[in-house]
Amino acid sequence: MSMKFNTIILLTTAIFFLGCGGERSISETQNSNQSETVSYQEKFMNDRNCNQIIDNEFIVMCYDYKRKAVKVVSYTLMGDLVNELNIKDRPSFYVEKKLKPKDRVTTRDYTNSGYDKGHMAPDAAFDWSQESLDAVYTLANIIPQAPQVNRRSWAKLEAYVRDRAEEFGELTVMNVVKYGNYSYRMGDSRMAISKGYYKILSNEAEEYEECFYYSNKLGVSSDNDELINHKVTCSSVSN
Numbered sequence: 001m002s003m004k005f006n007t008i009i010l011l012t013t014a015i016f017f018l019g020c021g022g023e024r025s026i027s028e029t030q031n032s033n034q035s036e037t038v039s040y041q042e043k044f045m046n047d048r049n050c051n052q053i054i055d056n057e058f059i060v061m062c063y064d065y066k067r068k069a070v071k072v073v074s075y076t077l078m079g080d081l082v083n084e085l086n087i088k089d090r091p092s093f094y095v096e097k098k099l100k101p102k103d104r105v106t107t108r109d110y111t112n113s114g115y116d117k118g119h120m121a122p123d124a125a126f127d128w129s130q131e132s133l134d135a136v137y138t139l140a141n142i143i144p145q146a147p148q149v150n151r152r153s154w155a156k157l158e159a160y161v162r163d164r165a166e167e168f169g170e171l172t173v174m175n176v177v178k179y180g181n182y183s184y185r186m187g188d189s190r191m192a193i194s195k196g197y198y199k200i201l202s203n204e205a206e207e208y209e210e211c212f213y214y215s216n217k218l219g220v221s222s223d224n225d226e227l228i229n230h231k232v233t234c235s236s237v238s239n
Helices: 002-036 040-044 130-135 147-168
Strands: 052-055 060-064 069-078 116-119 142-145 170-178 196-203 208-215
Touching: 040 069, 040 170, 069 142, 069 147, 116 147, 142 147, 147 170, 147 196, 147 208
Parallel strands: none
Antiparallel strands: 052 060, 060 069, 069 170, 116 142, 170 196, 196 208
């Protein structure tokens, strides 16, 4: 009887600890899943992804020394400002003084390159004051963009973004530039040319999120190009 009783006690104890272990496992799994959910800011705008983070009060830029180019540009658009003043006269592009001379690019790098000076944070969204407009003309906010994308397809998206900012009142925007393992280079600075670029739109209060991707290929027709052709799942965004 004593042996049977001891066996029952041992079995009961084992079941109890297995049950507790199961509960801890579920909790740990939940905590693990929660820790894997990170914001785009945490994912892309950090010291691991950026050699230097440049904040000029209006936009924040994640810069790559090796590529001599920006990787991420983020900012917040206020709906009551994006179409407020619309300053007509555009400033000149300027070198980013917060970068060391060896890490900067100049406008000469674009000469006869076939690429436009493409804004990641667009001037049309920041022309509500001279200070904000000047802020987006730093060359750290500019990448080589295929002309037909910059002037037509990307411009169409930028207009859509301004409309969304007015609709929601406030819109968080993050531009993520995609580079391959090997990038073509241009200019004396040997600036990297990207494969393409994403634009992430979000408003946490409205639980809104929308993402787009544009390829940076030269010579591709932009005729009949629609926003829907560039819409992607936000989980696919990478650089």
